[in-house]
Amino acid sequence: MHLQKMIIYGYIKNNILNFVLSHPWAKQEFDIIIQSIKTPLKQLPPPECQNTDIGDIRAYVSFKQHKETALHEGSSTDERFSERAHAEFINSAQDERLHEIIEDIRRILNDRQD
Template sequence: MKNASQILNSIQSKPQFSKLNRYKCIKKIESMFMPTFQRFVQFTYIKNETLFFVLNHNAGKQEFDNSIENIKKALNLYAPAECGELDIKDIKAFITHSPATKEAKPLQKIQKYKERSNGDFTIDIKDPRLNALVQSIQKIIKEKNATSR
């Protein structure tokens, strides 16, 4: 019987899931970089056998340009197993000049409801502590109704 990992691997090896394999390859290559460079990468894609890095800052582009030859040599010597069927011949990077969009969190409105009770109800509770509590609630309701009129 197959376990979950074997089932996922057999599904991913099918041709209709080639984009999933491409995504895994790209993520594996990104993870090979230093964390300082990974922060500059906005997204990555492959087009016409060229791996494109879209960076969000000029410093990231400069760092990438300084180490481009080392990156190419490392990928030729050690190609990740996920990139077996992908043939990456060139690597390029460019900067996107569109600002990163931040999700605007909606402001939490404190909902206020009009009190529907007027405080006229009978209390048939035998426990003295609970009875006192319910009477204090009844008193608060009556006071709020008296002030809102």
């Protein structure tokens, strides 16, 4: 299961972007990639976050039972954002493992554009 599907919701409080996750594995994965989220967010914040100075990003695991969210039900209360990332970049990584990770990211971005 993808990490994105394990995010229950997110919110900003006291200039901290918080994510609530549904599984401890998701928190572990999130902690691994958190630095790769912080840097671009500070350099080029999305329009939704430009009026907020996000100082830190944290993740928590919720062990409560949650009802299916509107995202899965296709409800009109579902707030969606258009994908702004494109798979148009040069992969100049010399390390074979890193090169493959970057190509995996490219495939994910291409899938979302379809």
